Amino acid sequence: MAEDLPIIDADKELSTPPAEADAAADMPLLRIDAVGKKFGMFRAVDRLSLDIRAGEFFALLGPSGCGKTTLLRMLAGFETPDEGRILLDGKDIAQVLPHQRPVNMMFQNYALFPHLSVRDNIAFGLKRAGMARAEINARVAEMVALVKLEGLEKRKPDQLSGGQKQRVALARSLARRPRLLLLDEPLAALDKKLRESTQLELVELQRRLGMTFVIVTHDQEEAMTVADRIGVMDAGRLEQVATPRQLYEEPASRWVAEFVGDVNIFEGQLESRDAGRLMIATKDAGTIAVAEPRQPVTKPKVCVAIRPEKIKLSRRGPASDGAAGAHAINRLEGVVTDVSYLGGVTSYKMKLDSGAVVRSSMANTARIDRDTYQASHRVVAWFTPDDCVVLEQ
Amino acid sequence: MSARSIFTRPARLAAIAPYVWMVLFFLVPFGFVLKISLSQTAIAQPPYLPVFDLTQGIAALRSAFAAMSLDNFRLLVSDDLYVLSYLRSLVVAAVSTSILLVIGYPIAYGMARLPQRWQPIAMMLVIIPFWTSFLIRIYAWINILQHDGLLNKILLALHIVSAPVVWLSTDSAMYLGIVYSYLPFMILPLYATLAKMEPSLLEAASDLGASPRRAFWLVTFPLSLPGVAAGILLCFIPIVGEFVIPDLLAGSNSLMIGQTLWLEFFTNKDWPVASAAAVMLLVLLVVPLIFYDRLQRRQLGDSR
Numbered sequence: 001m002a003e004d005l006p007i008i009d010a011d012k013e014l015s016t017p018p019a020e021a022d023a024a025a026d027m028p029l030l031r032i033d034a035v036g037k038k039f040g041m042f043r044a045v046d047r048l049s050l051d052i053r054a055g056e057f058f059a060l061l062g063p064s065g066c067g068k069t070t071l072l073r074m075l076a077g078f079e080t081p082d083e084g085r086i087l088l089d090g091k092d093i094a095q096v097l098p099h100q101r102p103v104n105m106m107f108q109n110y111a112l113f114p115h116l117s118v119r120d121n122i123a124f125g126l127k128r129a130g131m132a133r134a135e136i137n138a139r140v141a142e143m144v145a146l147v148k149l150e151g152l153e154k155r156k157p158d159q160l161s162g163g164q165k166q167r168v169a170l171a172r173s174l175a176r177r178p179r180l181l182l183l184d185e186p187l188a189a190l191d192k193k194l195r196e197s198t199q200l201e202l203v204e205l206q207r208r209l210g211m212t213f214v215i216v217t218h219d220q221e222e223a224m225t226v227a228d229r230i231g232v233m234d235a236g237r238l239e240q241v242a243t244p245r246q247l248y249e250e251p252a253s254r255w256v257a258e259f260v261g262d263v264n265i266f267e268g269q270l271e272s273r274d275a276g277r278l279m280i281a282t283k284d285a286g287t288i289a290v291a292e293p294r295q296p297v298t299k300p301k302v303c304v305a306i307r308p309e310k311i312k313l314s315r316r317g318p319a320s321d322g323a324a325g326a327h328a329i330n331r332l333e334g335v336v337t338d339v340s341y342l343g344g345v346t347s348y349k350m351k352l353d354s355g356a357v358v359r360s361s362m363a364n365t366a367r368i369d370r371d372t373y374q375a376s377h378r379v380v381a382w383f384t385p386d387d388c389v390v391l392e393q
Numbered sequence: 394m395s396a397r398s399i400f401t402r403p404a405r406l407a408a409i410a411p412y413v414w415m416v417l418f419f420l421v422p423f424g425f426v427l428k429i430s431l432s433q434t435a436i437a438q439p440p441y442l443p444v445f446d447l448t449q450g451i452a453a454l455r456s457a458f459a460a461m462s463l464d465n466f467r468l469l470v471s472d473d474l475y476v477l478s479y480l481r482s483l484v485v486a487a488v489s490t491s492i493l494l495v496i497g498y499p500i501a502y503g504m505a506r507l508p509q510r511w512q513p514i515a516m517m518l519v520i521i522p523f524w525t526s527f528l529i530r531i532y533a534w535i536n537i538l539q540h541d542g543l544l545n546k547i548l549l550a551l552h553i554v555s556a557p558v559v560w561l562s563t564d565s566a567m568y569l570g571i572v573y574s575y576l577p578f579m580i581l582p583l584y585a586t587l588a589k590m591e592p593s594l595l596e597a598a599s600d601l602g603a604s605p606r607r608a609f610w611l612v613t614f615p616l617s618l619p620g621v622a623a624g625i626l627l628c629f630i631p632i633v634g635e636f637v638i639p640d641l642l643a644g645s646n647s648l649m650i651g652q653t654l655w656l657e658f659f660t661n662k663d664w665p666v667a668s669a670a671a672v673m674l675l676v677l678l679v680v681p682l683i684f685y686d687r688l689q690r691r692q693l694g695d696s697r
Contacts (some may be wrong), residue, residue: 067684076596077600078596078600097599098599099599099600099601099603099604099608100602104600104601105596105600107593108598111593111594111596111597113598113616115616124598124601128601128602128603128607173595176601208656345605
């Protein structure tokens, strides 16, 4: 997981044209203001607020039923919020009908019109906008080139492969140059390889067009690959809005830490503070030293979260691992119970003497690796205070 | 691999069954009718000549063949009675089918848009009239439409008319009866195509700037055309040959071809002419079927 983490350029927003930034002043392109939606007694979206900047690629990530699709459908106009405002360019569009919004959506099942050719599918929105025929032809040609569908203009959707349909759907939703493009699980129907290459193309496309994309996905790798910022949703609320790196390395809650990637969690209590470190007395892993978080810990009941790849294994403990070992304050001893070789990494499970299970994954950086561990080996797992995060329980 | 290997012997037999059925119960009887249509009327048993009799030898068979002619078909084309009957049948079928489409489409559309759990109930309501005999339902209409029937009583009571209106034995009554009887045959195929349409297609249309009305004409209607075609065929073809409804509800001054056929067979006992009329009717009805087949072929070709 961590190996795949994309490097996100934090300065990227600055590269959007300054004219746009000036006009908008402090106003984001899209402001979702305390929006709520109920279906019967079920609160699908719960007074949710969120700002999305112009030119941003934003991902809504969450388990199924968390309300992310309902939120997206409210942005498209297919659902009307029960409360709150949706401001696009400062105008409340919450009650505007879908066909009157400068917003387009790419549907999960693509929703291509089966009776129309590729060309007519892409031209559908342009014709409704009352564009001149020559202009439509030019725009369609531009879109076809953009998604690399040259030569397929006359085909019907049934005569296209899954990947080609996905491209038509994308071209159709981009053709009107919407202020905001919504993507509802756009790559869910593609196989893994195609999905991965398409994710990168999507990002490139968004950068090139300078448009604002909001994507809904339940696939965290996808969200991390494509998005500048990710909003993690659960039960109709945003749990955290952050860059992919922050989301993974500085989760705001135990729920986020567990939802995004793999994590080891040790519950415990705050014992003492010492030189910018918190000492946490855990039930299963003794006392763990953790770097003081930016947000002060207020409640005594806390938990320590450590990603598996931050936990290193060795036979005798950190001292044998050279310089890095000197800082390795946290040591856990136990027995390896399970080894899974996954190619790039090997994933280990070890059982501590307390009975708790710790997961560790180590990159296979050398082709011939002698220092591997097997089931029943007694090992020391170690990590530094900076490797872990303290969260309220 | 070869397509044959996936068919087991029972499967092959099952594939042949419909053809056996067609040959036994359609082609063979049609052969008889065709033969009779080429014969001449005779006061005999059976009431036509020549009769093929295999016991008389080959020479007799040969002379029987020689005796056959197209005279009956010439009569059909030259006599106003038949031409007008055909025309009236086609007009009645065309008008009825148009009315059926105009009434049936909104009903089918409404059914397809009902919440999922109400749809089977709506379907039941459409089918329920079939539980009563067709004849009884037509007689019920006679009862409602007659001089002192329910309709006139209501109209009089509401002071909409001052004297009873003649409903029965008019074309209006016949159209009413036909539309009433055939409505399920129009609704069901329409409903089937409309119900399986992806709702996201309409969302996509509105997302791309189409108002609900435009979305209907640009997406829903074109996609329902196979259902429209099926509904039209299911109604048009049997209505052309309809006999009972015009006979019971319409007046007797102009006849549909079904009625003319009946007259020739049972009143005039002219089997050859009646058979010729039946053969001609079949030929007429093959035309819309060919169109339908073309339409389907084109759609199949598109999706390959």
